[in-house]
Amino acid sequence: MLGIDLGATKVVSGLVAADGTILQHSGRVVHSNDGPNGVIRAVAQSARSCWDPAAAGPVRIGIAVAAQVDPTEGTVLHAPNLGWRDIPLGALLAKELGVPVAVINDARAAALAEWQHGAGVGASDLFFLSLGTGIGGSAVVGGRLLEGGTHAIGEVGHLTIVAGGRRCHCPNSGCFEAYAGGWGIAERAQEAVREKPSAGRALLARAGGVSAISAQTVFEEYRAGDALAGRLVGETERYLADGAVGIVNAFNPSLLVVGGGLVAGMPRFVPVIEAAIRSRCQPPAAGARVETSRLGENASLVGAACVAREIARGP
Ligand SMILES: [Zn+2]
Incomplete structure (x- = not known):
């Protein structure tokens, strides 16, 4: 699974094993002034730098955001630090990366990670x-x-x-x-x-x-x-x-x-x-x-990967 943690100033992506261990990770600076499209491009670059679809095949992806999120639609309802309202982040990122993307609030992701692996x-x-x-x-x-x-x-x-x-x-x-x-x-x-x-x-x-x-x-x-x-x-x-x-x-x-x-x-x-x-x-x-x-600064990233695993299992 690939977990992504998107904050106001940086994005970190990581490949996460089933036991919650981060196998490989990479970060990028994001500039909220670039608008949603610019930020989403930076997120996609960060994801691709630790996941090569040609070599590794498709993965499920989850992204944790410091925002109010509608997880069923994959929409960021309000992200004050990014200046976003009603951005369909899951759909836009899925289009960019070619695989489904689950979206979750970062504190909920961290709670999920500590509960399942921390x-x-x-x-x-x-x-x-x-x-x-x-x-x-x-x-x-x-x-x-x-x-x-x-x-x-x-x-x-x-x-x-x-x-x-x-x-x-x-x-x-x-x-x-x-x-x-x-x-x-x-x-x-x-x-x-x-x-x-x-x-x-x-x-x-x-x-x-x-x-x-x-x-x-x-x-x-x-x-x-x-x-x-x-x-x-x-x-x-x-x-x-x-x-x-x-x-x-x-x-x-x-x-x-x-x-x-x-x-x-x-x-x-x-x-x-x-x-x-x-x-x-x-x-x-x-x-x-x-x-x-126990997971410290990686908690939201690991939690995002946990959510990706849930969508992989299906309803
Ligand atoms: Zn307040």
Whole structure:
């Protein structure tokens, strides 16, 4: 199977064995300014660089996208970071590559991969919490990956954790990801530095300018012992605790798998989340096991290949 992970700035393709092992993979930069046709050409090039149809024959292909997706039609309904609305990605890519292509939301793909090949093997009730630039999630309940009325269940990044709080990129305000997602951490850090430049010297020096301060800058300065970065990380931990407690109370998973770029950059977030669940969730839910994603940055790619395998089996 061939799995593809399409983000806002890059696409990675990989040939994936039945046990979830990535046999070969290749990445390409994508420019959302090129429009859907340009991006789809880059995706097809990335796919072809690890799959030669003449030598290997046809494969089934799945593509995970950071977007709201209708998997039955293979349509990207809304991808804010790519600037796409209602793009029939599956059909366009199938035409380009000559084989069927399944389309899935990236957080759902990552959940599927962790469930079938990663930290969640054998679990019948798990929640995958993706902490990246944004915050997303997906739930397996009673051995089924949940879908939702518009295929968008598990958008936990938009749970309100501060009433009347920070503006989000969605129509709501006070959202979980506006505080604890990568972009939310960066915005909070930039505001703190603008407010008191003397306290932000180390962050400024590392990033080279206020608007270049990212969550990663904050994590690096935290490790270097900077006081403002320490405060920002401490606040982020409290927001993560609030969000995770609500999620575990709502979904009652026996296993919470935590993944995404923020966890790779700050592994201590996982024990912080676990401690909050133990002490603050309703007693039966508080026993949920908490694990770090095992597939890491490859989770969505492997999940896309899992979906391709499902279409290969047929209905
Ligand atoms: Zn929101």
